[in-house]
Amino acid sequence: MMLSGRTILITGAARGLGRALAQGCAAEGARLVLADIDAEGVAAAAAELGARAVTVDLGDPASISALSEDIAATEGELHGLVNNGAVATNVGGMAFEDIELELWDRVQRVNVRGTWLMTRACSAMLRASGSGRVVNVASDTALWGAPRLLAYTASKGAVMAMTRSLAREMGPDRVGVTCIAPGILTTESTEYVPAARHSLYQDGRAVPGPQSAAEVTGTVAFLLSEAALTLTGQVMPVNNGYVFVT
Template sequence: MARLSGRGVIVTGAAGGIGAAFAQALAAEGARVSLCDLRAPEATVAAIRQAGGEAMGAVCDVTDPAAVARMVAGTEERFGRVDGLVNNAALFATLTPRPFEEIASDEFDRILRVNVRGTFECIKAVLPAMRRRGYGKIVNIASGTVFKGTPMMLPYVSSKGAVIALTRSVAREVGSDGIRVNCIAPGLTLSEGLLGREDYPDEYFAAAAGTRCLPRAQQPEDLTGTMGFLLSAESDFMTGQTLVVDGGSVMH
C-alpha cells in the first residue's frame, strides 16, 4: 500500500514548478491532493488524473484569509478530511537579486506578506479540520539561503528565516492536538521559473553545484521523497524540525 493512501493533502503554489512536482509525487503515493495557486492549477490536476490519481484545484491567494478558508472547506467537503498541508506558495522566481539598499520598502513588505503571512494563514485555516481528527502533518518550505546568509536576496532570505521560526513555534502549540509541523529547506533548484533567466545563467547553477557533496544541479524531484516522508506515518514522532535537502551544500 502506498504510504499516503487515502490522505487528503493541500499543496499551495502547485500550478507549476516545485509545487507541481510535490503534488504529482504525493498523488503517486496515494494522496488525494487539493491544489491551489494564483493561476488555476489545471495542468497539474490533469496530469495527476491522467496518471490515475485524485486531484482538485482552485485559484487562491494565500494572503487572503477568506479565500484560504474557502479552499480548505472545499477540500474537506470533497475528501472528507485534511491530513496534510504543504505550504509551498512563495515569491522567489520573479525576484531580481540586487543589493538590499536598492530594495524598496513595499517590495520587502510584499515578499514577507506572501512568504510568511501566507504560510500563517494556511496553517490557521487547516487547524480546525486537523484538530477534529486529532492528527495532521504540516510541511513548510524554507530555503538553504537562511543557513548561508546568501547576499543580494535579503527580503527572501529574511522571509524564509521567519518560516523556520514559525515552524518551531507552531509545532510547540499544536503538538498536543496530534499535529506535526516540519520544514524543508531546499537548495537552489532547477525549477521552470528560473530556466532561461538572464540573472540565473548556467554558470550560477554550476557554481551552486560546486558547493555540494553531491556536485550536480538540484531538480524538483530531489525534494519529493523528503516531502512524502514528512507527510507519512513514518515521521509521526518528528516535529519542529528543518531538513535541508540540497546535496550537502549546507550542513547543520
C-alpha cells in the same frame, strides 16, 4: 504506499517544486487538492494527476479562508498541508539598500503571512484527523545567508522559526510540523536565476551537480506520512549537501 488514504493540500502546485511534490505524493497514493494563484496552470496539474484544483491568492486572507471552507465542505477531511506557495521570481539580484518597500511587503505578505494564515485556516481539520502533518517549504538561503536576496531570505528564515513554534502548539494534537530548505532546483521556476548562482550550488554540493525537484519529493512524502511525527519541529536542508545543519 505511504500516503494511501490521506488527503493532502499543496499550495503553489501549478509548476516547479509544487507540481513535482504533487506528482510524488500522488505516486504514494495521496488524495490531492492542488492550489495556486495560476488557475490555468493548477488545473493542468490536477488533470494530469486526477486531483482537484482550486485557485488561491496567498496574499488575500479572504481567499485563504474560502479555500479551507471549500476543502471542509468538499473533502470533509485533511491529513496534510504543504505550504509551498511563495513569491520568489525577480525578488533578488539587488543590494538590501535598493529593495523597495512594496517588494519587501509583498514578499513577507505572501511567504510569511500566507504560510501562517493557510496553517491557521486548516488547523481544525488537521487536528481532527488525529495524524495531521504540515510541511513548510523554506530555503537554504536562510541557512547560509545568501547575498542580494534579503527580502526572500528573511521571509524563509521566518518560515523556519514559525515551524518550530507551530510544532509546539500543534504537537499535543499529534500534528507534526516540519520544514524543508532546498537550494536551487532545476525547474522552470528557477530559469531566471543567474547562471553564476546555479554554478555556485552545483560546484558546492557534497553531491556535485544540478538537483531536480523530483529529488525532494520522497522526503516530503515521508514527512506527510503517519511515521514522521518524531521529526516535528525540524528544519531539513534537502540540498544534496550544500549546507549542513548540526
